[in-house]
Amino acid sequence: MIRKLQKVYALTEQGAKDLVKATLWTVAANISLMIPMGVLILALEKIIEGLSYGADPAGGVWWITAFGAVLVVFIYIIHWFQYKALYIATYKESANRRIRLGEKLRELPLSFFGQRDLSDLTATMMSDCSSLEQAFSHFVPQMWGTVISTILITIGLLIMDWRMALAVLWVVPVSFVLVLASRWLQVKYGTQNFLAKRAVTDGLQELLETVKDIKACNQKEKYLKGLNEKLDQAEKATIRSELVTGTCITSAQAFLKLGLATTVLVGVSLLIRGSLELTMFLIFLIAASRLYEPIGITFMNMAAVFSSQIKIKRMKEIEEQPVQTGKQEYTPKNYDITFEHVNFSYNDSDGVLENVTFQAKQGEVTALVGPSGGGKSTAARLAARFWDADAGKISLGGMDVSEVEPETLLKNYAIVFQDVVLFRDTVMENIRLGRREATDEEVLAAAGAAQCDEFIKKLPQGYQTMIGENGATLSGGERQRISIARALLKDAPVILLDEATASLDVENETAVQAALSGLIQNKTVLIIAHRMRTVMGADKVVVLAEGKVAEMGHPQDLMKEKGLFRHMVELQTESQGWVLH
Numbered sequence: 246m247i248r249k250l251q252k253v254y255a256l257t258e259q260g261a262k263d264l265v266k267a268t269l270w271t272v273a274a275n276i277s278l279m280i281p282m283g284v285l286i287l288a289l290e291k292i293i294e295g296l297s298y299g300a301d302p303a304g305g306v307w308w309i310t311a312f313g314a315v316l317v318v319f320i321y322i323i324h325w326f327q328y329k330a331l332y333i334a335t336y337k338e339s340a341n342r343r344i345r346l347g348e349k350l351r352e353l354p355l356s357f358f359g360q361r362d363l364s365d366l367t368a369t370m371m372s373d374c375s376s377l378e379q380a381f382s383h384f385v386p387q388m389w390g391t392v393i394s395t396i397l398i399t400i401g402l403l404i405m406d407w408r409m410a411l412a413v414l415w416v417v418p419v420s421f422v423l424v425l426a427s428r429w430l431q432v433k434y435g436t437q438n439f440l441a442k443r444a445v446t447d448g449l450q451e452l453l454e455t456v457k458d459i460k461a462c463n464q465k466e467k468y469l470k471g472l473n474e475k476l477d478q479a480e481k482a483t484i485r486s487e488l489v490t491g492t493c494i495t496s497a498q499a500f501l502k503l504g505l506a507t508t509v510l511v512g513v514s515l516l517i518r519g520s521l522e523l524t525m526f527l528i529f530l531i532a533a534s535r536l537y538e539p540i541g542i543t544f545m546n547m548a549a550v551f552s553s554q555i556k557i558k559r560m561k562e563i564e565e566q567p568v569q570t571g572k573q574e575y576t577p578k579n580y581d582i583t584f585e586h587v588n589f590s591y592n593d594s595d596g597v598l599e600n601v602t603f604q605a606k607q608g609e610v611t612a613l614v615g616p617s618g619g620g621k622s623t624a625a626r627l628a629a630r631f632w633d634a635d636a637g638k639i640s641l642g643g644m645d646v647s648e649v650e651p652e653t654l655l656k657n658y659a660i661v662f663q664d665v666v667l668f669r670d671t672v673m674e675n676i677r678l679g680r681r682e683a684t685d686e687e688v689l690a691a692a693g694a695a696q697c698d699e700f701i702k703k704l705p706q707g708y709q710t711m712i713g714e715n716g717a718t719l720s721g722g723e724r725q726r727i728s729i730a731r732a733l734l735k736d737a738p739v740i741l742l743d744e745a746t747a748s749l750d751v752e753n754e755t756a757v758q759a760a761l762s763g764l765i766q767n768k769t770v771l772i773i774a775h776r777m778r779t780v781m782g783a784d785k786v787v788v789l790a791e792g793k794v795a796e797m798g799h800p801q802d803l804m805k806e807k808g809l810f811r812h813m814v815e816l817q818t819e820s821q822g823w824v825l826h
């Protein structure tokens with residue numbers, strides 16, 4: 246049963262066990278609320294007995310009152326345990342769920358992030374987790390608890406008097422069927438509501454991320470119009486969903502109340518015929534008045550559980566994604582990167598790399614060049630196992646990278662990308678990201694070598710200046726130099742430089758290249774650069790065009806041929822003489 250609960254509600258083993266515990270405590274709490282009814286009846290019996298035989302009607306009631314007081318304490322204790330099981334355990338599970346999702350995201354291949362919208366992922370991590378927390382602390386255990394306690398109370402009532410029990414209970418299955426029958430309607434409109442709200446969240450996040458471009462392109466009104474439409478749709482979807490759910494649940498709850506009328510009708514007619522005791526009639530009247538309320542609440546809980554299904558489904562989709570695994574022990578014999586007949590495509594679309602074969606040797610600089618979109622960045626990222634190749638083999642030091650655990654593999658790589666990511670932290674910590682255990686002196690040395698020192702010292706608090714989100718307060722060249730400083734600090738045996746010096750002016754580029762030359766001694770360097778002057782000093786050039794290796798060799802040898810490389814170099818030399826008129 247625990248396994249099944251884990252699967253249905255996407256819980257951990259402990260979470261499923263806690264759900265069972267919370268349900269059992271809810272059953273106990275529901276039944277405990279029936280006990281005062283028994284005490285009341287006992288007291289009534291005593292009073293009626295006293296009145297019938299002319300004795301003091303309050304005679305035997307004192308000890309019943311004392312018993313009642315003990316019961317109050319007992320009921321309090323049960324509710325305390327129920328509270329603990331419901332809330333404390335749920336919040337723990339919720340924290341675990343978030344950690345589990347975070348861990349899972351860490352292990353997922355980058356291909357997953359290409360398929361999923363980032364704002365959707367954030368919403369799944371934050372708001373879906375919160376609403377599931379609400380569902381598991383308020384709805385699910387109460388729903389199952391009430392179902393079980395109603396079954397137990399039904400059995401008790403049937404044993405006491407089956408005729409009256411039927412008069413009280415016939416409405417329960419009928420209204421239950423009403424709720425279940427409307428489930429598909431609730432799920433349909435609930436899902437539409439969820440998707441419409443998610444579209445608003447996506448739209449808002451997109452707006453915040455692209456606000457500069459929207460303004461620059463004068464598209465503010467058009468964009469806001471689209472966002473307003475999404476908001477209108479979300480509003481309509483919410484009203485529709487609330488209306489459908491409200492109508493279904495309120496009808497079922499109203500139907501339940503019919504049971505009180507039938508209890509009175511059947512009870513009175515049995516009383517008149519003399520086949521029912523007055524106390525028994527009172528017991529059923531009280532039972533009817535107490536029983537319907539938790540069942541009515543359960544119908545509302547069921548609606549909330551139905552609407553949680555889509556969130557649970559999304560969460561399970563993430564949790565069931567296959568992760569990149571591999572050996573955690575890895576000792577390569579050297580650091581040569583070898584591509585052998587590699588094919589690759591993103592999202593099963595057209596092939597991005599086709600039958601790509603080349604080697605980037607340790608101690609050499611290998612440059613990937615070619616027209617835009619030719620697959621250079623893709624090849625560099627495949628070398629670090631950001632994705633796995635569809636066919637062929639990529640190896641580092643003879644070992645297939647797809648067999649090495651990604652984090653273990655990445656310890657061997659220092660990477661500088663075109664798009665530098667900086668964190669909301671101090672400049673010092675942003676550089677230290679290259680090697681967590683580096684001392685301040687080592688960070689300063691790396692920053693100096695990457696030509697960062699001058700601009701960092703001009704910042705208000707120097708190295709202790711907080712960088713805004715993604716380094717928004719720094720220029721492109723400054724961000725790139727921080728990223729280079731990180732790579733220098735990491736000092737890994739394989740270096741991937743994807744347009745690493747593209748945002749630098751000529752003076753800085755020369756200085757940074759001098760620093761990089763120091764870094765790349767005896768290392769495997771795979772460099773992507775559009776500036777041919779950067780590429781001419783490489784040991785080997787691999788020209789990638791439309792995903793295929795068009796040419797390969799030493800740059801001077803390639804210049805002797807009338808191929809794509811020479812054409813690119815000539816074009817760039819020509820373009821250097823261009824002037825804007």
Ligand SMILES: Nc1ncnc2c1ncn2[C@@H]1O[C@H](COP(=O)(O)OP(=O)(O)OP(=O)(O)O)[C@@H](O)[C@H]1O
Nearest residue numbers: 359591592597615616617618619620621622623624
């Ligand atoms: N994450 C991704 N998802 C889907 N397609 C992608 C992704 N990244 C790149 N592509 C596509 O793969 C192809 C190769 O892209 P890639 O960035 O590797 O080329 P490139 O040679 O490095 O280009 P550039 O010189 O312009 O940076 C392009 O058609 C691009 O649109």
